[in-house]
Amino acid sequence: MKDFAPLPQKSIFVFMILVTGGTGLVGAHLLLHLIENGEKVRAIYRSEAKRSQTKALFSYYEKPLLYSHIEWIQADILDIPTLEIAFQDIQQVYHCAALISFDPNEEEIIRKTNIEGTANIVNFCLAKKIIKLCFVSSIAALGDLAAHETEITETTEWNPENSHSDYAISKYGAEMEVWRGQQEGLEVIIVNPGVILGPGFANQGSGTLFTAVKKGLQFHTLGTTGFISVLDVVTIMCRLMKSDCHNERFTLIAENMIFKDILFQIADALKVKRPTRYASPLLTTIAWRLDALLAILHIKKATFNSATANASHSKTFYSNAKIKSVLNPSFINIADYIQKIATTF
Template sequence: MSKIYLLTGAAGLLGCNIARQLVDAKEVVRALVLKDDPAVAYVPDQVQIIYGDLLDINSMEELFTVPEGSEVIVIHCASIVTMNPNPNPKVYAVNVDGTRNIIDMCLKHKVKKLVYVSSTGAIPELPHGQKIKEVDHFLPADGLVGYYSVTKAQASQLVLDALRWCPELDASIVHPSGICGPNDYAFGPVAQTVSQYLNGEVKIGLDGTFNSVDVRDLAAGVIACCDKGRRGECYIMSNELVTMKELYDIINQTANMNVHANILSKGIASLAVKFIKMQSKFTGEEPVLTDFAVYNMTRNNDFDCSKAKQELGFSCRPFEETIRDEVNWLLEEAKDSGEQNEEAEKNAEKTVEEIKERIKMGDISKVIVRKGDERILSIPLNISVAVSVVGVAVAPLTFLPAMISAIGFDCHIELEKKDGTVMDVTNGVASAIVDASGYSDRN
């Protein structure tokens, strides 16, 4: 019997790593991806992409329609993660209603196994000094803080309820702590903090702890749960407790930096939040520090993952190794980005010089502005263009920048030559053409 994995959230950090590990193991993988999601570029090429939406159950039919006799395993990773503690209809729809739809499709198509990726946030916090273990029921009223945690608890209970009423369904739940690791193109909380620290943007930290599992180890644990996870059981997958100071020290050592951030106590941080709130009311900007952020860093983050280790063979590399890999990845990305930008600038300069020469020779007869397939603007150039390069203003071109700005910078600029052929140039090059014609928006 052939096996096929159906994966949601494949364009996210965890889903992408799960897909990559399954592909490396020569497994057949299908992934549900939102149409026009640019992150689909990070999904391995060997994965069959099915465009659909968790909230449109009919759009998932193609995902679940597999060859007869296939052994189907569903891994449900997709969710909206939010640091905003307030209720949000979209977060509820995706995290709760989306999970309900996945359960319904699993029952309809008689899948062999469902693994739902929940969160440790769905488990009630215990006092400091006590390890937090798995629970066998989820009530959002059980002292949960933050709307994301509430929705993950509700979705987890949906899975357990389905198991109680539908004996033909086999499902397990995985509760990751925070997730981090290299190749985090979505820039989750840890990647964002590391990146900001590398850029010298982090001046303070909180005197608290956090708990983040390496995404590569988490992906392996989720896959193991597909095979070894017991029906109706929950599994915490977490790492060791780490302080902000320890995180900063690892970054400094790996990147050969010597930056020191001030570590604030919970009391001082809470006081700072009040001033930041007042400031944000006047500036209209989002506060850089919130009560919810302070809570997350100072709560009990000591999770017990011994059950996953014993039953699934889960293991997690030291946090220091993960952060070193993440720092090195971010530094390499910055280097590659810089080289690409430099190459793009050189190509643009070369194109501009070529166009300047054509303008001087009077080879360009018309500037055309398009948006999609629609021609928005067509500007014929007269003989004065030839002398505009040396500073004479050209009336037909003087209003082009304003027109482009009004239309939007997603337009295409085309130069029509006298022989009727057309050159399509980038917006940046188009701006340079206008500058070369003697026009400046500072005039």
């Protein structure tokens, strides 16, 4: 689709849609997808530097003119007065904003941002009589496998006795706020994506995998988790919001893959050396403890902890059967998508 000045009108009635987290990987791609489909969109941002990342992403897709169709409001999900302004005349909300960190020193702000921030969004949705809310959670907030289970689904029970990262706990708590809103009359959709792959954010999320491999990452593990392209995530979110489906959660993964295979594919796509040295559980334990010590000494910010170390070895499989039964999406092949992302590096 070429750039254009006027937006295509899908119907006489055009919703005003609010997007939080519009300066992140999912939010920025969501904004582009919504505008391409003629939606009227408002997005909140905290700084000009963050907003420039979204603008750059529009240029990456060769659609810079569409960026001007976003109505930006400087606001914060923890700042009630600014949210009051952001929610004016809104009918639907996509809540993508979240803080991702594995630094134990940031436990309080992670939980405050992800749980209290979501509670604020839910409260405004209820007060403003929002038609429908879509919340972007994570597979980290799904349940824990029991001894007799082989794959995690939307109904797998969360075991509070198990070890979870602060991030996982915060997303689980945020989901509880969304379900509270549902019990009070708000129509909601929760999506739980796996590791989201996409271009434009080399220093965030999965972008750090590409950056690390390009810089010469040497180690890999044999754990397994779910992966999905950001394009699939935003397309599914929008389809669910336009459907009659509500008060449901969906695991969004295209493929369950071994970390070693993902890292090898990234290395091959970037035309750099593969990380061929196996990092044993003992080695990753030493690594996260050293990382934590350096954080305590304020030498560097922690990027690794016991939960992520354990996850790197866990052979966890996630089921996407539910979203297939509802929408039957055609998922982008992960290997092909990695090749495409690599062109941005």
